[in-house]
Amino acid sequence: MANPNKVDVAVMRSMLSRARGLGAAKSGTAHWWGQRVTALALIPLAVWFVATIIQLSHQPRAAVALWMASPIHAALLLALLAAMFHHMQLGLAVVIEDYVHANRTRVGSLLLVKAATGLLFLASAISVVRLAVAG
Amino acid sequence: MSDVREALMVGRGSTGKPVARPLSPHLQVYRLPLTVILSITHRITGVGLAIGTLVLVWWLIAAASSDAAYALVSWFLRTPVGYLLLFGWSAALWYHFCNGLRHLGWDFGHGFELSQSRASNRMVLIGTVLFTVLTWIIGLAAQ
Numbered sequence: 001m002a003n004p005n006k007v008d009v010a011v012m013r014s015m016l017s018r019a020r021g022l023g024a025a026k027s028g029t030a031h032w033w034g035q036r037v038t039a040l041a042l043i044p045l046a047v048w049f050v051a052t053i054i055q056l057s058h059q060p061r062a063a064v065a066l067w068m069a070s071p072i073h074a075a076l077l078l079a080l081l082a083a084m085f086h087h088m089q090l091g092l093a094v095v096i097e098d099y100v101h102a103n104r105t106r107v108g109s110l111l112l113v114k115a116a117t118g119l120l121f122l123a124s125a126i127s128v129v130r131l132a133v134a135g
Numbered sequence: 136m137s138d139v140r141e142a143l144m145v146g147r148g149s150t151g152k153p154v155a156r157p158l159s160p161h162l163q164v165y166r167l168p169l170t171v172i173l174s175i176t177h178r179i180t181g182v183g184l185a186i187g188t189l190v191l192v193w194w195l196i197a198a199a200s201s202d203a204a205y206a207l208v209s210w211f212l213r214t215p216v217g218y219l220l221l222f223g224w225s226a227a228l229w230y231h232f233c234n235g236l237r238h239l240g241w242d243f244g245h246g247f248e249l250s251q252s253r254a255s256n257r258m259v260l261i262g263t264v265l266f267t268v269l270t271w272i273i274g275l276a277a278q
Contacts, residue, residue: 036239042235043232055277061202127196127198127199128199
């Protein structure tokens with residue numbers, strides 16, 4: 001016979017982590033925060049980007065490569081691309097989650113957006129690095 | 136029933152009997168306040184800017200590839216369609232930028248009063264027009 005005084009506890013852990021927002025989704029508010037942090041980063045980067053595009057729009061290819069050869073220019077452009085594509089992926093995911101209700105279509109389009117933004121980031125980042133290094 | 140508004144106000148009581156009463160604000164009969172229009176515009180410009188990144192990526196890949204590829208993207212952006220797209224994306228960028236700043240203010244708990252929202256509506260619209268016009272004045276002068 002089981003000892004009536006023995007308390008059977010399987011997990012010595014409180015539910016505090018769930019109460020702190022790490023519920024069933026396990027990711028808490030990371031998505032929301034990610035959107036805001038990238039937005040903050042994009043405030044100066046977007047202004048700098050528009051100024052840059054104005055400067056480069058009438059230049060030949062060689063001048064673009066020369067501009068990109070500056071490590072500061074290349075680093076800022078890579079930072080912009082990283083923040084922008086991450087912000088874009090998070091934003092498009094919210095739009096899809098709001099309007100696409102059929103489970104397969106929703107999960108499919110979320111994965112598609114993730115793949116597309118990832119590939120666009122890689123393609124543009126490699127282009128920047130190639131311009132910066134090889135000219 | 137005199138018009139479509141009344142037709143849309145038919146609901147059912149708890150007994151299942153049809154009653155005439157207002158339903159939730161319906162897009163066909165509810166004049167959207169400016170705040171609501173600007174809210175959905177934030178999302179529309181966001182999706183538009185996401186499409187616009189395709190041209191940025193094209194431009195970067197072309198610049199990293201060859202003179203011919205770069206000449207092609209330069210030619211495209213100087214066609215009337217190219218200029219129209221660039222103008223649309225610049226306006227969308229500045230709108231999303233200004234309204235995004237307002238969103239960050241809201242995230243910190245500022246500006247929720249109706250009078251403040253109306254004032255920030257105006258600031259977002261004025262900021263968008265100002266920055267877009269400024270961008271094109273500087274941009275075209277640099278050509």
